[in-house]
Amino acid sequence: xxxxxxxxxxxxxxxxxxxxxxxxxxxxxxxxxxxxxxxxxxxxxxxxxxxxxxxxxxxxxxxxxxxxxxxxxxxxxxxxxxxxxxxxxxxxxxxxxxxxxxxxxxxxxxxxxxxxxxxxxxxxxxxxxxxxxxxxxxxxxxxxxxxxxxxxxxxxxxxxxxxxxxxxxxxxxxxxxxxxxxxxxxxxxxxxxxxxxxxxxxxxxxxxxxxxxxxxxxxxxxxxxxxxxxxxxxxxxxxxx
Ligand SMILES: Cc1ncc(C[n+]2csc(CCOP(=O)(O)OP(=O)(O)O)c2C)c(N)n1
Ligand code: SF4
Numbered sequence: 001x002x003x004x005x006x007x008x009x010x011x012x013x014x015x016x017x018x019x020x021x022x023x024x025x026x027x028x029x030x031x032x033x034x035x036x037x038x039x040x041x042x043x044x045x046x047x048x049x050x051x052x053x054x055x056x057x058x059x060x061x062x063x064x065x066x067x068x069x070x071x072x073x074x075x076x077x078x079x080x081x082x083x084x085x086x087x088x089x090x091x092x093x094x095x096x097x098x099x100x101x102x103x104x105x106x107x108x109x110x111x112x113x114x115x116x117x118x119x120x121x122x123x124x125x126x127x128x129x130x131x132x133x134x135x136x137x138x139x140x141x142x143x144x145x146x147x148x149x150x151x152x153x154x155x156x157x158x159x160x161x162x163x164x165x166x167x168x169x170x171x172x173x174x175x176x177x178x179x180x181x182x183x184x185x186x187x188x189x190x191x192x193x194x195x196x197x198x199x200x201x202x203x204x205x206x207x208x209x210x211x212x213x214x215x216x217x218x219x220x221x222x223x224x225x226x227x228x229x230x231x232x233x234x235x236x237x238x239x240x241x
Contacts, residue, residue, distance in 0.1 A: 008032070008035070009032060009035025009036050009038065009039050009063075010035075010039045010044070011035050011038045011039055011044040011047075011063050011064055011065060012035055012062065012063060012064070013061055013062060013063055013064040014064075019031075019058065019059075019062065020058045021055065021058055022210075022211065022212040023211070024209055024211040024212075024218065024221060025055070025208075025209060025210065025211070025212070026123065026125065026178035026206070026207075026208030026209035026210070027055055027056070027058065027059065027123060027208065029178040029181055029184075029208075030121070030123060030178060030184065030206050030208060031059055031062050031063075032181075033181050033184055033185040033188060034092075034094075034121070034188055035062075035063060036185055037185060037188045037189045037192055038063070038065065040189065041090075041189070041192060041193065041196065043090045043192070043196075044063075044064065044065055046088055046089050046090055047063075047065040047066065047089070047090045047092065048065075048066050048068070048079065048082050048083065048086070048089040048090065048091045048092065049063060049065050049066065049067045049068070049092050049094065050067075050068045050069075050070060050075040050076075050078055050079035050082070050091070050092065050093045050094065050095075051067065051068070051069050051070070051075065051094050051095070052070060052072060052073065052074075052075040052093075052094070052095035052096060052099040052100075052104075053069075053070070053071060053072035053073075053099065053130070054072065054095065054096035054098060054099050054128070054129060054130045055096060055123075055129045055130045056075075056094050056095050056096055056099070056123060057069055057130075059094060066089075068082065072098075072099055072103055072104075073095075073098075073099045073100070073102070073103030073104030073107070074104060074107070075093040075094070075095045075099065075104070076093050076095075076100075076104060076107040076108055076111050076118070076120060077107045077111075078093075079091045079092070079093040079118050080107075080111060080116045080118055083116070083117060083118050090119075090192060090195060090196060091117075091118040091119065091195070092118070092119045092120075092121060092192070093118060093119070093120045093121065094121045094123070095120075095121075095122060095123070096122070096123050096125070096128070096129060096130075096136075097122055097123065097124040097125065097126070097136050097137065097138040097159070097205075098127075098128040098129075098136045098137070100120070100122045100159065101122075101136070101137040101138060101157050101159055102136065102137050105137075108120065108159075108163070109162075109163070109166055111201060112163045112166050112167055112171065112201050112203070113166060113167050113169075115167070115169045115171070115200040115201050116200070116201055117195055117198055117199075117200050117201070118195060118201065118202075119191045119192050119194070119195045119202045119203070119204075120201075120202070120203045120204075121188065121191075121203075121204050121205075121206065122159060122203070122204070122205045122206065123206055123208045124138050124159070124205050124206065124207050124208060124228075124232065125207075125208045125209065125210035125213070125214075126138045126139050126140060126143060126210070126214075126228060127139060127143075127145050127210060127213050127214075129210050129212070129213055132146050132213070133145050133146045133210075133212070133213030133214075134146045134147045135147045135148045135152055137156070137157040138156060138157055138159075138232075139152045139156065140152065140156050140227070140228065140231045141153065141154045141155075141156065141231075145213070146213075156231055158231075158232060159203075159205050160173045160174065160175045160203065160205050160237050161237065163203055164237040164239070169200060169201070170199065170200070170238075170239050170240045171194075171200060171201045171202060171203065171238070171239070171240070172190055172191050172194040172199075172201075172202040172203070172236075172238050172240060173202070173203045173204075173236070173237040173238055174187040174190070174191065174203070174204050174205075174235065174236040174237060174238065175204070175205045175206070175207070175232060175233065175234050175235060175237075176188075176204060176205075176206045176207070176234060177206065177207040177208075177225065177229065177234050178206060178207065178208050178209055178225075179207075179222070179225055180234070183234075184206060187204045187236065188204055190202075190236075191203065191204050194240070199240070205232075207225065207228055207229065207232055207234070209221050209225065
């Protein structure tokens with residue numbers, strides 16, 4: 001049991017450097033809490049961690065767990081295949097909003113509809129982070145990105161809402177935010193526990209800081225996150241008892 005939230009998770013790969021994310025990035029907050037969950041559930045030796053192309057790939061040596069790095073947007077089918085072959089594995093797909101909701105959307109919807117017994121964690125930073133901050137399906141109205149210099153149009157995609165309504169099959173679906181790591185850790189734990197009980201598809205979207213591409217200082221990062229939450233409410237969408 002972790003008592004001190006400044007301590008690193010036990011499953012963290014101690015031989016790796018701290019991390020390669022930009023200062024102020026939300027990914028390390030998410031990964032640290034995922035690490036605590038892996039520790040608390042005692043699943044380090046059977047976790048199968050799939051990471052996408054995008055800033056999520058910087059997590060390739062974060063944990064001392066079996067890790068697969070896939071092509072952009074293809075993490076969900078790769079993890080699905082691995083899980084089908086190894087039923088006792090705890091399969092986690094970790095990818096960006098671009099990878100999940102644009103190029104990989106067909107895989108995401110299919111995994112939900114087929115009720116694949118995997119856990120998907122999507123990092124929603126409202127842009128394509130790794131490639132320089134282009135517009136993503138989650139970019140909000142008026143947002144300035146590398147490809148929306150005059151502000152993005154009014155269309156934006158709410159992933160958990162879409163997935164929740166895509167099937168009547170019970171699933172654990174939630175949206176958390178890096179500004180509340182305790183709640184966030186709880187959502188991740190419930191999602192992975194759902195998979196461990198073989199109940200099927202579980203999904204957590206996490207609103208995450210990207211100060212490099214948002215071009216924000218600390219205060220403006222928090223202000224922009226507040227705005228993001230108006231478009232993407234933090235909540236559980238689950239229809240399980
Ligand atoms: C098939 C393919 N298309 C496009 C790319 C270029 N590419 C690399 S990362 C990326 C976007 C990543 O954005 P996102 O998935 O939101 O993750 P983030 O970096 O923001 O965490 C793109 C378009 C690629 N590597 N492969
Ligand atoms: S570009 Fe954004 S998401 Fe990627 S590491 Fe930097 S701050 Fe994080």
